[in-house]
Amino acid sequence: MGHDSASTQARSSALLIGSCEPFSGKSAVVLGLARQWLQRGVPVRIGKPLADSAELSESSTGALIDDDVRFVGQILGLSDEQLVPSVHLQGADVARERLLAGNLDPGAGFAALQQQLDQSGDGITLLEGAGGLSDGLLYGLSLVQVARGLQAPVVLVHSWSGCHSAESLLAAREQLGDLLCGVVLNGLPPDQVPLVRAEVAPALERLGVPVLGVMPRSPLLRSVTVEELVRRLDAQVLCCRDRLDLLVETLSIGAMNVNSAMEFFRRRRNMAVVTGADRTDIQLAALEASTQCLILTGAGEPLPQLISRAEELEVPLLKVEHDTLTTVEVIESAFGHVRLHESVKATYAFRLVEEHCDFEPLLTRLRLPTPA
Structure with a gap:
């Protein structure tokens, strides 16, 4: 050269x-x-x-x-x-x-x-x-x-x-x-x-x-599709596989009590919400907010009414093997790097x-x- x-x-x-x-x-x-x-x-x-x-x-x-x-x-x-x-x-x-x-x-x-x-x-x-x-x-x-x-x-x-x-x-x-x-x-x-x-x-x-x-x-240009998160997390898609093109701009962790969570969720937009598989109260609250996907960590299976409500609202529900901390790290590393x-x-x-x-x-x- x-x-x-x-x-x-x-x-x-x-x-x-x-x-x-x-x-x-x-x-x-x-x-x-x-x-x-x-x-x-x-x-x-x-x-x-x-x-x-x-x-x-x-x-x-x-x-x-x-x-x-x-x-x-x-x-x-x-x-x-x-x-x-x-x-x-x-x-x-x-x-x-x-x-x-x-x-x-x-x-x-x-x-x-x-x-x-x-x-x-x-x-x-x-x-x-x-x-x-x-x-x-x-x-x-x-x-x-x-x-x-x-x-x-x-x-x-x-x-x-x-x-x-x-x-x-x-x-x-x-x-x-x-x-x-x-x-x-x-x-x-x-x-x-x-x-x-x-x-x-x-x-x-x-x-x-x-x-x-x-x-x-x-936030939009830094956003990541639900499909990309599925790939990076090696997640199981429990419903709404046809909605994996939704764009996630923010990340929320549902670890607080349900009243605090609802107040917090209301202020965020286009979220991925990560929460324990056993926190049905938080999961249902997240579905009513600006949630693009709900990611369940830990042992346990989601209740059938959660899956049917997620289907109704067309919010993909993902289940991962990782713990919450690892899941959050994987998602955060995806923002702005796609x-x-x-x-x-x-x-x-x-x-x-x-x-x-x-x-x-x-x-x-x-x-x-x-x-x-």
């Missing part, structure tokens, strides 16, 4: 969307950005040089298309020709093989990617980087390596949790140089967005890190990016047509 100086002016028709850490909101920004440009008549292609998970496409070429890329393509109505094949697919076996062989070169696949971009004509190719800055080094496809190899400008989507969060952005700026053309700060409590926009954004700008957007934290594969999330991502980001500076830098 070429190692041209990062300060060289970008000459690629590609724009890289990366992050310092995984699950920072890259896919949401790719979606929002792609839709804005498509609406303006700018031809858009999307891809991921290093695929996380992918099925070989059914085309005769057997192209490797990342599952996220395929989903975004479907949502945006892109043709197969607008989906750029990945160079490699990440996997434990391949990583081990590459490490033991000392092979850190992306190989011919990267040259093929470069060639595709050179022949792509008008418009822009949005390429989503691997998880964080160092992800992909074993494949020669870390964000910095791809950016330098393609001489492509980079937008970083960054989870902001206070001014110390600037340090990883400054580290990225050191590595990317002038190829870093902007950042989107994500995941802020909504009440902090105006202050960060007014104070932090100009300060970062002065340090050579232009801020293109400041987005609030979204792929954006639901159309309701995509619709929300469009709105979030439109309301909180300004990509005009990118249009200018990439010499794309700006609206009249």
Whole structure:
């Protein structure tokens, strides 16, 4: 891969969307950005040089298309020709093989990617980087390596949790140089967005890190389907198997007395409620609240009237072998760590990016047509 100086002016028709850490909101920004440009008549292609998970496409070429890329393509109505094949697919076996062989070169696949971009004509190719800055080094496809190899400008989507969060952005700026053309700060409590926009954004700008957007934290985008919880918990589904596409935004533990529980449940929305299999009073109270699924732990079987009430209200009832603490840990680790594969999330991502980001500076830098 070429190692041209990062300060060289970008000459690629590609724009890289990366992050310092995984699950920072890259896919949401790719979606929002792609839709804005498509609406303006700018031809858009999307891809991921290093695929996380992918099925070989059914085309005769057997192209490797990342599952996220395929989903975004479907949502945006892109043709197969607008989906750029990945160079490699990440996997434990391949990583081990590459490490033991000392092979850190992306190989011919990267040259093929470069060639595709050179022949792509008008418009822009949005390429989503691997998880964080160092992800992909074993494949020669870390964000910095791809950016330098393609001489492509980079937008970083960054989870902001206070001014110390600037340090990883400054580290990225050191590595990317002038190829870093902007950042989107994500995941802020909504009440902090105006202050960060007014104070932090100009300060970062002065340090050579232009801020293109400041987005609030979204419970919906962090949410997880009941089906994903079933998979992670290896749960038994006792009823409403056809409702596993419901989205869970919050977690509640039904361990208090029933009056306190009812008051607590009333204040939460789109919950998964975890409670002991023997706490029928809590279980029935949870079903009357904004509950997306009820998860029963411990010994004992639920009463038939609980199952019939859950069926009536169309709330999936799950039974797990784990204790309550383990169950809660598994669920909490799922929030914010799932792929954006639901159309309701995509619709929300469009709105979030439109309301909180300004990509005009990118249009200018990439010499794309700006609206009249």
